[in-house]
Amino acid sequence: MKTDNVEYTGFSGWVDPPADALPALTEEITCQVAVVGGGLGGMSTALRLAERGQDVVLLEAEFCGHGSSSRNAGQLAGAPGGDLQLLDLLFRKKMPGMVRLAEHAAHFVEDLIRKYDIDCDYEPTGNVFAAVSRGQMGRVRRVAKILRRAGGHVELGTSEELGIPRGFLGGMREVIGGMMNPGKFTLGVRRALLSSSAQVFERTKVTDVTRDGGQVVLTTPRGKVRANRVVLATNAFAGEWDITPRRLSVPIWVIEVETEPIDPARLAAMGWTSRSGLVTQHAIMENYRLTSRGTIVFGVRRLERGTTYPLPRKKPDPALVEELAGAFATRFPALADVAVERAWGGWIAITSSWLPLAGQIDDNVFYSVACNGHGLAQAPYVGSLIADLIVDGERHEDLEALWAKKPKFPRPMMMGPLGLRTIWAVDRFNDLVNGSRRNARRGAVPVA
Ligand SMILES: Cc1cc2nc3c(=O)[nH]c(=O)nc-3n(C[C@H](O)[C@H](O)[C@H](O)COP(=O)(O)OP(=O)(O)OC[C@H]3O[C@@H](n4cnc5c(N)ncnc54)[C@H](O)[C@@H]3O)c2cc1C
Incomplete structure (x- = not known):
């Protein structure tokens, strides 16, 4: 694969990025609820x-959609993440x-797309846990059993059966x-938010979260917000303040790359x-998807x-792009001559349990x-469920499922640089x- x-x-x-980024907050204002962070989480709350x-009031450090919400692979999952x-x-x-x-959650997003008529090239194709080896196929079968037992809707099959x-x-x-x-979707949600009655300030980084009497005070470089309730929705960036529960999550950088447009006949x-x-x-997955612009x-x-x-502003490491291109050529040998056109990345947050989390600090600060x-x-x-909790005072059963009763979390395992390198090495060993085995089956000489 070409990566030059x-x-x-x-x-x-x-x-x-949107051409109409809104001005920063430059005064002191009060409101019932303030939301910090304009990703999909914060925007849908507001x-x-x-x-x-x-x-x-919603405060966003850059522009709404600047974080991983616009950068992800766009695979709308219908099953939980992590090692099931x-x-x-x-x-x-x-x-x-x-x-x-x-x-x-997946149905909620489909409803959001319909409700706000968001043009984001959505295709309800489902997503496949795809096996690259017999070992992975065994794992897929075990995962399917777990999901079915838990009430999930999944189907097993060969590559032909699953298309x-x-x-x-x-x-x-x-x-x-x-x-x-996901970029078009996130900007569509931003448009819906800007058309609502919410007050949105972009280019407004919250630098401190404190309490004053019964209110929460959000400090920004040129203004302040006093709110009765605050929702922290900054995802991977949550560790910047003292108020954030210790060990809530660790920030992890991941990347995506895109091929040049591929001849439709070759794709077919x-x-x-x-x-x-x-x-x-794999323990650390590879993901692959077609796009509506004829790329992968x-x-x-x-x-x-x-x-x-x-967290630093980063661009993808060319060595990783090279490595991903090598993996692509193995999974799609017929497309091994296709070029990588662009690469980008973003910060995600991983919890120590690998389960999603939401909770409350005292009675007026919420986090998810x-x-x-x-x-x-x-x-x-x-x-949106946190918004309903704030208005109704009751937790929906889906919010209850991930609610942290106390904001106390164990130290994450294997999430240090050495642990992550070890997991990567185990994946590479299994690939090797x-x-x-694949080469041996084809009669070729195995590569040592
Ligand atoms: C490369 C990549 C691929 C992914 N692929 C998928 C996928 O295919 N499917 C899937 O379901 N998920 C995927 N994800 C994860 C998904 O994108 C995130 O879980 C989701 O977007 C999180 O949304 P959020 O609103 O919580 O966070 P974000 O979108 O990160 O938003 C947080 C916002 O808070 C703002 N902010 C931070 N600090 C402050 C501050 N102090 N003051 C004000 N604002 C602040 C940031 O600027 C940012 O806009 C992927 C993520 C990445 C990076």
Whole structure:
């Protein structure tokens, strides 16, 4: 695969930043509810609060959609993220709630697209847990059993039965969900928010969150907001303030890359008839998806831990782009000559349990964070449920499923740079073994 002319972007490959970024807050204001962070989580919280008649202010450091909401792979998942076998082992009682939450979240986003008539190239294709080896196929079968037992809607099949490329052995389709251009979706939600009664200030970074009497005070470089309630929706950036619960999540940098447009006849020859997005069953997944512009977007494979705040502005590491291109050529040998056109990345938040979380600090600060790389559906859904909790005073059963009773969290395991490198190395070892087996079956000499 050619990687000599890649555009490394500091934002997203899906859309350009909006041309109408709003001015910063320059005064002291008061409101009923203030939301910090204008990703899908924060925007959907503010939108819902505005629709329910609340006096709401949203503060965003850059522009709404600047974070991972516009940068992700656009695979709207209908199942929980993380290692589902491990989660089932540790949290079996929670699994039905997590599965229900994931499915409801995907439907919520589909409703949002319809309600605000958002043109985001959405295709309800589902997504497939795709196996690249017999070992991964065994894992997929076990995961399918876990999800079915928890009430999930999934189907198992060979690559032909699932309509996915023949480089994969088969897999399990999450029937609910699909794929979209997440940049267009996020800017569509931004437009809906700006048309609502919510007051939105962009270019307004909250530098401190304190309490004064019964109110919460948000300090920004040129102004202040005094609010009765505050919702923290800054995802990976949550660790910047003292008020954030310790060890709530760790920030992790992941990337996506996009090919040049591919000849439709070559795409058709791959047998990817379902167009479902794919995620491999490595410990750190690879994802692959078709786009409506005739390209393939793919990524992740390596997790990079953020260790200092503020989190740095980053562009993808060319060595990782090279590595992802190598993986692409293995999974899609017929397209090995296609070029990578652009690459981008973003910060996600991972919790120590790998379960999504929401909770409350005292009675007036709410947080929802860490959909563990599955927030395209879950962040906006959980955000709207927090808005309903603020208005109604009651938690929906899906919010209850992820509610942290106390803001106390264990130290995350294997999330340091060495732990992440070890997980990556185990994946590569398994790839090597499986590649050797594949070659042996074809009669070729295994590569040592
Ligand atoms: C490369 C990549 C691929 C992914 N692929 C998928 C996928 O296919 N499917 C899926 O479901 N999920 C995926 N995800 C995860 C998904 O994008 C996130 O879980 C989701 O977008 C989180 O939304 P959010 O609103 O919580 O956070 P964000 O979109 O990150 O929003 C947080 C916002 O807070 C703002 N902010 C931060 N600090 C402050 C401050 N101090 N004051 C004011 N504002 C502040 C930021 O500027 C940002 O706009 C992916 C993520 C990445 C990066």
